[in-house]
Amino acid sequence: MADLDAVRADGLVKDFGDFRAVDEIDLHVRQGEIFGVLGPNGAGKTTTLRMLATLLPVDGGHAEIFGVDVRREPHRIRQLVGVTGQYASVDEDLTARENLRLFARLQGLTSARAKAIAGDLLERFGLQEAADRPLSQFSGGMRRRLDLASSLITRPPLIFLDEPTTGLDPRTRGQMWDTIRELVTDGSTILLTTQYLDEADQLADRVAVIDRGRKVAEDTPDALKTQVGDSTLQLGLADGSDLALAADIVRRLLAEDPVLTPESGRVNIPLPDPNRAADVLIGLREAGIGISSVSVAKPTLDEVFLALTGHGADEPRAGESQAGEPRMEAAR
Amino acid sequence: MTTSVTTPMTPAPGAPRRVDPSAAVARTTSHSSLQETLVQTLAMAWRALKKMRRKPEQFFDVLIQPLLFTAMFAFIFGGAISGSVSDYLPVLIPGILAQTALTVCMATGVQLREDMDKGVFDRFKSLPIARIAPLAGPMIADLIRYGIASVLTLVTGLIIGYRPGGGVLGCVGGIALTVIAGWSLAWIFTWLGTMARSAQSVQGISMMIMFPLTFLSNAFVPAETLPGWLEAFVKVNPVSHVVSAVRDLLNHGAVTAEVGWAVIGCAVVVAIFAPLAVRSYSRKM
Numbered sequence: 001m002a003d004l005d006a007v008r009a010d011g012l013v014k015d016f017g018d019f020r021a022v023d024e025i026d027l028h029v030r031q032g033e034i035f036g037v038l039g040p041n042g043a044g045k046t047t048t049l050r051m052l053a054t055l056l057p058v059d060g061g062h063a064e065i066f067g068v069d070v071r072r073e074p075h076r077i078r079q080l081v082g083v084t085g086q087y088a089s090v091d092e093d094l095t096a097r098e099n100l101r102l103f104a105r106l107q108g109l110t111s112a113r114a115k116a117i118a119g120d121l122l123e124r125f126g127l128q129e130a131a132d133r134p135l136s137q138f139s140g141g142m143r144r145r146l147d148l149a150s151s152l153i154t155r156p157p158l159i160f161l162d163e164p165t166t167g168l169d170p171r172t173r174g175q176m177w178d179t180i181r182e183l184v185t186d187g188s189t190i191l192l193t194t195q196y197l198d199e200a201d202q203l204a205d206r207v208a209v210i211d212r213g214r215k216v217a218e219d220t221p222d223a224l225k226t227q228v229g230d231s232t233l234q235l236g237l238a239d240g241s242d243l244a245l246a247a248d249i250v251r252r253l254l255a256e257d258p259v260l261t262p263e264s265g266r267v268n269i270p271l272p273d274p275n276r277a278a279d280v281l282i283g284l285r286e287a288g289i290g291i292s293s294v295s296v297a298k299p300t301l302d303e304v305f306l307a308l309t310g311h312g313a314d315e316p317r318a319g320e321s322q323a324g325e326p327r328m329e330a331a332r
Numbered sequence: 333m334t335t336s337v338t339t340p341m342t343p344a345p346g347a348p349r350r351v352d353p354s355a356a357v358a359r360t361t362s363h364s365s366l367q368e369t370l371v372q373t374l375a376m377a378w379r380a381l382k383k384m385r386r387k388p389e390q391f392f393d394v395l396i397q398p399l400l401f402t403a404m405f406a407f408i409f410g411g412a413i414s415g416s417v418s419d420y421l422p423v424l425i426p427g428i429l430a431q432t433a434l435t436v437c438m439a440t441g442v443q444l445r446e447d448m449d450k451g452v453f454d455r456f457k458s459l460p461i462a463r464i465a466p467l468a469g470p471m472i473a474d475l476i477r478y479g480i481a482s483v484l485t486l487v488t489g490l491i492i493g494y495r496p497g498g499g500v501l502g503c504v505g506g507i508a509l510t511v512i513a514g515w516s517l518a519w520i521f522t523w524l525g526t527m528a529r530s531a532q533s534v535q536g537i538s539m540m541i542m543f544p545l546t547f548l549s550n551a552f553v554p555a556e557t558l559p560g561w562l563e564a565f566v567k568v569n570p571v572s573h574v575v576s577a578v579r580d581l582l583n584h585g586a587v588t589a590e591v592g593w594a595v596i597g598c599a600v601v602v603a604i605f606a607p608l609a610v611r612s613y614s615r616k617m
Contacts, residue, residue: 004353006353031353053458054457054458055454055457055458066353066354066356066357067357068357068360073360073362075360075361075362075363075364075460076357076360076361076362076460078458078459078460078461079356079359079360079361079460080353080356080357080360081458083454083455083458085451085454085455087451087454088451089451089452089453089454089455089458090451090452090455091379091450091452092450092451092452093382093383093386093387094379094382094383098379098382102375102378102379103455103459105371105372105375105378106372106375106376106456106459106461106465107459107460107461108368108371150455155351156351156356157351157352157353157356157357158353186350186351187350187351187352187353188351189353
């Protein structure tokens with residue numbers, strides 16, 4: 001049992017009409033880890049999660065959760081997985097306490113147990129003051145916390161978090177991260193989706209990068225980041241025609257391939273070490289290349305994407321013969 | 333608002349035992365047992381009752397229609413159809429009871445559709461609960477609405493001079509049958525609610541079903557006065573049987589064959605449409 005994967009999905013497929021939203025994705029999530037699924041909007045993250053949570057039928061491939069077949073035994077899967085969606089799935093017409101009691105009763109807890117657990121969870125998630133207020137008065141962060149609390153009533157061994165911090169302010173996001181880490185210390189396994197490399201970096205033990213329904217990489221956050229360098233030097237050249245020359249200098253100095261944007265005369269240079277930025281700047285000045293702007297940035301999801309797929313996270317599927325341009329891809 | 337955001341989300345000290353996946357897997361069951369299904373349905377009924385208490389405006393149709401229609405129909409059609417208002421009331425009151433029950437049914441479907449579009453239904457689907465519970469729960473809570481509507485209709489009738497020959501027992505029987513019929517027919521509208529794209533379309537389709545069913549029945553006029561082809565339809569219309577049965581109970585306190593047919597009809601409707609509704613709801617995932 002201990003070596004059984006929490007999630008074992010092989011060749012998962014989901015079609016929406018002509019559009020293949022999930023295209024043969026494999027996911028192997030080990031017990032007790034936080035596994036991140038990283039990708040831009042419309043990459044198929046949520047769809048994958050919804051299939052594994054039995055909220056969407058699986059169109060192809062095979063999926064098991066703790067060895068239980070997702071397609072064949074949905075009722076068992078629902079007892080093993082707690083789902084916290086992208087949009088808080090709590091009842092707007094009930095209070096926070098009533099929500100928790102309802103979900104507890106639905107899952108077979110006695111009335112007294114339901115009441116006790118609702119109280120515990122409200123306290124644990126800092127909601128006891130707002131417990132009996134209508135949900136319409138709740139902030140986005142409070143709703144998310146209630147939603148997460150609702151998923152934990154039966155202490156499921158596997159928890160799905162679909163973009164748990166999208167739309168939250170930085171402080172609330174930090175609190176959410178702490179909560180998620182605590183869940184793992186309790187022995188739960190977490191599968192989360194995110195659009196932020198930073199979030200995957202902070203939380204996940206391993207990350208799968210999803211692009212256009214396909215898995216393009218799977219590794220630890222550190223390994224992913226080293227593929228693009230620890231940080232990026234972003235230069236704007238005064239004269240765009242110097243671009244090729246600048247690229248040569250960078251290759252000679254750092255042995256790295258810079259990413260060029262000829263239209264705007266920009267060069268993005270992966271830096272193995274931020275200190276090397278100065279070398280590049282000096283090298284350019286010695287060659288007489290003028291610079292209009294300089295910045296050093298941590299790698300973004302966009303850069304990871306660029307490094308892994310050769311196109312940005314936002315770009316539409318250019319040059320692909322696939323008909324029926326995905327509606328989800330464009331939404332941003 | 334700001335104070336609550338700063339509260340740290342730390343677990344309670346002395347955290348409970350660690351989560352054990354193998355034990356969790358061993359505990360799972362392949363489907364909800366009958367008893368679990370009942371508990372889940374009652375929990376959903378509790379939710380519907382809470383919502384009713386918070387949104388009393390949804391009782392509008394239940395309160396207004398019995399008062400308005402009973403009085404209006406009695407005074408407008410009474411003389412023309414039965415010669416006098418008091419002679420018409422024994423015909424009319426059971427008819428209005430059936431019509432009110434159908435109106436409440438319609439609201440059941442519309443509200444279910446509205447409800448299903450909300451985020452919380454995502455959670456209901458992700459929980460290990462019987463698929464019938466989210467449908468049957470609100471319908472149990474709706475029994476209260478059928479009850480209120482029926483009693484109000486009867487009371488309005490009594491006020492304008494209706495004297496049911498069946499006595500108290502007959503009245504109780506008549507109302508009970510109305511409630512049963514309303515609840516059974518509501519499965520048709522629940523099924524529509526799970527099928528339709530929007531609450532408005534449920535409303536539209538329901539109207540198209542409800543009007544022929546109530547007016548092309550013996551609810552307001554004796555079937556014998558109608559042209560032959562219409563009389564034939566009226567006689568097979570299940571609403572006619574319910575109305576006749578309620579008349580027998582209210583006016584004569586008699587449990588006649590009509591009552592039996594009405595109950596059988598209701599059972600058939602539930603047997604057909606409850607599985608259809610559950611199937612269509614499960615598929616909507």
